Amino acid sequence: MIINDAHCHFFSTPFFAALGGDAALKTLAWEAPGRADELADRWVAELDRHHVSRAAVIASMPGDAESVGAAARRHPSRLVGFFMVDPTQATAVVSAACAIDRDGLRTICLFPAMHRYPLHDERVRRVLDVAAGRPGTAVFVHCGVLSVGIRRKLGLASPFDMRFSNPIDLHAIALAYASVPFIVPHFGAGFLREALMVADLCPNVRFDTSSSNAWIKYHSGLTLSAVFQQALAIVGADRLLFGTDSSFFPRGWVKDVYEQQSAALDELSISDEVREKIFGGNFDRLFPVNM
Numbered sequence: 180m181i182i183n184d185a186h187c188h189f190f191s192t193p194f195f196a197a198l199g200g201d202a203a204l205k206t207l208a209w210e211a212p213g214r215a216d217e218l219a220d221r222w223v224a225e226l227d228r229h230h231v232s233r234a235a236v237i238a239s240m241p242g243d244a245e246s247v248g249a250a251a252r253r254h255p256s257r258l259v260g261f262f263m264v265d266p267t268q269a270t271a272v273v274s275a276a277c278a279i280d281r282d283g284l285r286t287i288c289l290f291p292a293m294h295r296y297p298l299h300d301e302r303v304r305r306v307l308d309v310a311a312g313r314p315g316t317a318v319f320v321h322c323g324v325l326s327v328g329i330r331r332k333l334g335l336a337s338p339f340d341m342r343f344s345n346p347i348d349l350h351a352i353a354l355a356y357a358s359v360p361f362i363v364p365h366f367g368a369g370f371l372r373e374a375l376m377v378a379d380l381c382p383n384v385r386f387d388t389s390s391s392n393a394w395i396k397y398h399s400g401l402t403l404s405a406v407f408q409q410a411l412a413i414v415g416a417d418r419l420l421f422g423t424d425s426s427f428f429p430r431g432w433v434k435d436v437y438e439q440q441s442a443a444l445d446e447l448s449i450s451d452e453v454r455e456k457i458f459g460g461n462f463d464r465l466f467p468v469n470m
Contacts, residue, residue, distance in 0.1 A: 181459030186389035186422030189236040191246035210428045219250035225431045238262040248282025260284035265294040266302040275309045288319040291343035298348040317360040322346040323368025346374040353381035369394035378414045389422030404443040416453040
């Protein structure tokens with residue numbers, strides 16, 4: 180079975196520089212990423228080690244699209260570039276267009292709670308216009324609980340605002356941009372019911388299954404297998420994208436997440452055909468290699 184990972188963070192040298200550079204790496208006891216091409220090579224070697232065919236790599240701060248662009252150009256058949264945009268920045272529209280047109284990136288990532296804006300903001304629509312005008316571009320929208328572990332470990336404040344985290348806010352946007360594929364990670368990260376509602380009403384909304392999905396603790400009695408069961412019943416097998424939320428070295432690719440999700444599907448006696456879609460096929464259809 181082909182395995183593709185729809186959610187890996189590309190923690191580049193510029194990313195760490197914004198957090199304190201070598202001092203931050205020393206505190207974290209993580210390995211320096213080096214140049215973007217070196218980090219790209221390391222990720223591909225890591226994917227090979229775990230028999231993972233392709234992966235989305237996410238520029239994890241606004242303004243770092245160039246790093247992911249270099250990685251995706253170096254390994255176009257293995258890495259798909261995602262990049263973070265803060266629509267409240269004056270340069271957001273120009274930088275988003277440049278990241279797609281110049282760097283060949285495929286997905287705009289929005290973090291409303293992190294950057295403190297509502298999805299119905301006109302500035303968001305201007306960024307979405309960039310995606311809509313470039314067929315094949317998807318939009319990733321982080322909803323629900325947002326906790327950035329690296330900031331917590333470094334003792335940095337995370338002044339996020341969960342008022343902007345509800346997937347319901349995506350409903351009108353997804354309807355208005357029906358040609359744009361939207362990806363909601365972590366099954367809505369605590370807003371499972373709301374995310375299911377939006378995906379049920381908007382056929383262009385997909386879920387990624389990434390991370391430990393620790394948000395399940397907020398739902399009494401809920402299990403990961405039950406989450407998959409609900410998502411499959413309402414969203415369907417064609418709109419689920421496997422992901423791990425892998426990010427740094429030496430940890431590398433988080434195999435445990437794959438094993439947990441595979442076990443959850445085993446509990447449901449999911450067919451090989453459906454597993455193929457979730458773990459690889461849906462990703463390849465959304466991000467074809469020859470595009």
